[in-house]
Amino acid sequence: MHALCEAYRILTVSGCVIDIRPFFPGSMSSPTELSQKVFCVTEEDKIFVGTLMRDFTKFYFADLVIDKTIKDNNFLTTYDTNFVFRYYLDSTEVFDRYRANCWDKASLGPLETKRLNLLMENNSKAIIQVDTPVQIRVLKKQ
Amino acid sequence: MKGVRVDPERREVRLLMKQVSFAGARVLDIGTGNGRLASRLSSWIHSVTAVDLSREELRQAYDRKRLDKIGHFAVADASHLPFRDGSFDIALFSWSL
Numbered sequence: 098m099h100a101l102c103e104a105y106r107i108l109t110v111s112g113c114v115i116d117i118r119p120f121f122p123g124s125m126s127s128p129t130e131l132s133q134k135v136f137c138v139t140e141e142d143k144i145f146v147g148t149l150m151r152d153f154t155k156f157y158f159a160d161l162v163i164d165k166t167i168k169d170n171n172f173l174t175t176y177d178t179n180f181v182f183r184y185y186l187d188s189t190e191v192f193d194r195y196r197a198n199c200w201d202k203a204s205l206g207p208l209e210t211k212r213l214n215l216l217m218e219n220n221s222k223a224i225i226q227v228d229t230p231v232q233i234r235v236l237k238k239q
Numbered sequence: 240m241k242g243v244r245v246d247p248e249r250r251e252v253r254l255l256m257k258q259v260s261f262a263g264a265r266v267l268d269i270g271t272g273n274g275r276l277a278s279r280l281s282s283w284i285h286s287v288t289a290v291d292l293s294r295e296e297l298r299q300a301y302d303r304k305r306l307d308k309i310g311h312f313a314v315a316d317a318s319h320l321p322f323r324d325g326s327f328d329i330a331l332f333s334w335s336l
Contacts, residue, residue, distance in 0.1 A: 103319070104330040108325065108328070117331075119334070176259075182251065184243065194240065198240070
């Protein structure tokens with residue numbers, strides 16, 4: 098992971114790397130199965146619609162390389178946590194555009210899409226919420 | 240993008256503030272994209288140098304008002320950074336490593 102080597106070089110003696118990335122639970126069998134959950138949020142309720150299908154392969158395999166690089170390049174992990182990173186989108190049109198332009202064309206299943214469209218049509222003030230599990234690590238230069 | 244709110248609760252920054260001392264820090268934001276995170280950290284840091292391979296995304300970062308006075312921008316490859324050794328206090332990789 099040459100980027101980490103470069104990061105080590107440009108950091109001061111007491112510098113640190115902050116790495117923020119999607120979080121893959123250890124039990125996952127496939128890198129594309131990152132759970133990015135989609136909800137329709139109405140005035141009364143938050144309704145789970147489905148999970149986005151998106152290819153996170155590059156991040157999953159980067160994880161494996163990074164752990165080795167951290168050891169080789171004298172970084173010490175001083176902080177490691179996961180949290181839910183949240184997006185709010187005002188309409189299905191915005192949701193479609195954002196998925197196409199920013200989320201590697203991530204897709205929702207046909208039934209889930211139909212359900213989401215119906216929920217949004219029937220609730221004028223509803224918005225779409227997407228929850229992504231994210232990991233933050235702080236790596237201290239040694 | 241209009242109609243999208245990204246982490247409006249600022250969870251990401253709140254977690255980082257508890258763990259990292261940003262006061263007066265020189266930050267290198269590698270793969271900055273549209274500069275969202277750098278912009279949110281701007282109140283606390285000394286300066287941010289934002290690099291990305293995409294001129295288009297870098298332009299979006301450049302246009303953020305919060306980065307006006309403290310931001311520097313460069314098209315650069317993370318594996319060959321055009322900076323001297325020991326130039327920064329924090330190297331930030333947000334979905335870019």
